[in-house]
Amino acid sequence: MAYIAPSILNSDFRYLGKTIEMLNRSDADWIHVDVMDGVFVPNISFGFPILKALKEDSEKPLDVHLMIQNPGNYIDTFKAFGADRLTVHYEACTHIHRVIQQINKAGMKAGVALNPGTPIYLLDDLLHSIDQVLLMSVNPGFGGQEFLPNTLKKTAQMSERIAEARRPILTVIDGGVDESNCQELVQAGAHVLVAGSFVFQSSDPLLSISALKKKSTHSLGYLS
Numbered sequence: 001m002a003y004i005a006p007s008i009l010n011s012d013f014r015y016l017g018k019t020i021e022m023l024n025r026s027d028a029d030w031i032h033v034d035v036m037d038g039v040f041v042p043n044i045s046f047g048f049p050i051l052k053a054l055k056e057d058s059e060k061p062l063d064v065h066l067m068i069q070n071p072g073n074y075i076d077t078f079k080a081f082g083a084d085r086l087t088v089h090y091e092a093c094t095h096i097h098r099v100i101q102q103i104n105k106a107g108m109k110a111g112v113a114l115n116p117g118t119p120i121y122l123l124d125d126l127l128h129s130i131d132q133v134l135l136m137s138v139n140p141g142f143g144g145q146e147f148l149p150n151t152l153k154k155t156a157q158m159s160e161r162i163a164e165a166r167r168p169i170l171t172v173i174d175g176g177v178d179e180s181n182c183q184e185l186v187q188a189g190a191h192v193l194v195a196g197s198f199v200f201q202s203s204d205p206l207l208s209i210s211a212l213k214k215k216s217t218h219s220l221g222y223l224s
Helices: 013-025 048-057 071-080 096-106 120-126 150-165 182-188 205-215
Strands: 003-006 031-036 062-067 085-089 109-114 132-136 170-174 192-195
Touching (some): 013 048, 013 205, 048 071, 071 085, 096 109, 096 120, 109 120, 120 150, 132 150, 150 182, 192 205
Parallel strands (some): 062 085
8 A cells, every 4th residue: 555644734733733643543654744935935834843843742754845945954953853754856956966965864764856847857867865756746835736637647757767776766746636546646656645635624634544545555565
């Protein structure tokens, strides 16, 4: 089965503690944390104090997605405040390989994200040093957007490149994921599904997470 990573960006921040308690009891595998700076994307989310609080309560890995400029300035701080997996945007890094080295040295799993308009071949020289690729299936910055169908094609293409690299790199899909597209995404090669609105705007988030998990079967051995 694919990994499910609910994005707390879409949760009710008034009850963040209760949200983490719910996710601890859920079938979710990771907790996805979107960090936005209002520069790289036209929105601001939350920073280090919130991340630290999440780490103290979470029983599941924190998958932190940086939508910020100059992420290399903050790698060690994100590690210190609780990130287990850290993804940076290719478009935000002048020296992307150096940033990946920083993440690896800090002891976190390293990921690189691509915006919808960014071609996947740009990652070819990085596949030897990363643990996951995050494909944005909406334009970054806001939750609740509609899934971009071209993501299925990019996911399949990414799957082929990962197979050629012969490394257990995870393909993460972020944006507009729900029950209507999760199976197609997994069949195309997705390993991790980030779900925000589908989970937190439902009447029963626990049930929504379970439904997504059950529909997202996967055959790759290193996910078993």
